[in-house]
Structures are given as structure tokens and as C-alpha cells.
Amino acid sequence: MSNQTSHQSVMSDEDMVTALRRSMDRVPSPTYRDVVSTLISSYAIGSDVADVLMLKVEHLMRERENRLRTAVQTLGLLMETYLVITLLLPILLILITITLTPLGPLRLGPLVLDPTVLLLITVFVYSPIMGLIMYLIIDSTVTSLE
Numbered sequence: 412m413s414n415q416t417s418h419q420s421v422m423s424d425e426d427m428v429t430a431l432r433r434s435m436d437r438v439p440s441p442t443y444r445d446v447v448s449t450l451i452s453s454y455a456i457g458s459d460v461a462d463v464l465m466l467k468v469e470h471l472m473r474e475r476e477n478r479l480r481t482a483v484q485t486l487g488l489l490m491e492t493y494l495v496i497t498l499l500l501p502i503l504l505i506l507i508t509i510t511l512t513p514l515g516p517l518r519l520g521p522l523v524l525d526p527t528v529l530l531l532i533t534v535f536v537y538s539p540i541m542g543l544i545m546y547l548i549i550d551s552t553v554t555s556l557e
Contacts, residue, residue, distance in 0.1 A: 431447050435447050446467055478556075486549065486553070489549050497545055501534065501538050505530060
């Protein structure tokens with residue numbers, strides 16, 4: 412039915428500008444609306460439509476390139492953060508715990524932590540949780556690119 416409706420609107424006697432305006436109302440994409448409104452404006456003032464469309468394509472490509480460049484920088488920063496938080500910090504905690512093991516358990520006020528328990532918490536609790544959190548952050552960043 413919709414295919415037949417679009418075929419009828421193409422075959423009807425409406426002019427190109429009216430057809431383009433109607434298509435702007437049907438399509439929800441802001442990029443499409445911008446391109447079509449630019450196309451209608453250039454047609455109305457009598458400029459070369461091909462040149463206007465080429466300039467619009469170049470503008471859209473530059474805009475996309477800038478967004479990708481920003482996303483790559485953000486992902487680079489997130490990967491550095493991932494390295495520090497999920498890989499280097501646990502290694503540092505393990506080294507400190509091993510070094511301080513001869514001094515006995517770690518006392519944090521009323522809390523007393525055996526070095527073995529601290530190693531187990533670091534390896535089996537902290538690292539997986541921080542890895543999952545960083546995965547979710549990086550995944551949401553990558554998903555926002557699409």
C-alpha cells in the first residue's frame with residue numbers, strides 16, 4: 412500500500428519543490444531535512460544544484476570526520492584509564508601486599524585484613540568489577556558513534 416502511495420505521489424502533477432517538502436515531513440532524519448531544505452533553497456534561487464549538493468556532502472563528511480576524531484581521542488583516554496585502573500593498580504596493590512606481608516595483618520581501625528584476604532579481594536573482586544565497569548563505559552562510547 413505504501414509503495415503504491417509513493418508511486419502515486421511521484422506520478423501526480425505536483426511540482427518538485429512540493430514533493431520534496433512532503434518528503435521532509437515523512438522522513439524524521441534531521442540530516443535529510445537539512446539536505447532537502449538546502450536543495451529546495453538552491454533550486455529556488457537558481458543556483459547549480461550539483462555544486463550545492465557536492466558542498467553539502469563535503470560538509471557532512473567533514474562533520475563526520477570531526478566526530479570520529481573526537482571519539483578516537485575519547486577512546487584513547489578511556490583505554491589509558493582502563494590500563495591504570497584494572498591492570499596496573501591491582502598489580503601495585505599485590506606488590507605492596509606481598510612486601511608488607513612480613514609485618515602482619517593490615518589494620519584499618521576496627522577492621523583487620525590478612526594479606527591473603529587482601530590479595531583475594533584484589534584479584535577476585537576488584538579487578539573483575541572494574542573491568543566490567545570500564546567495559547560498559549567503553550561500550551557506551553562506541554555505541555554512541557553509530
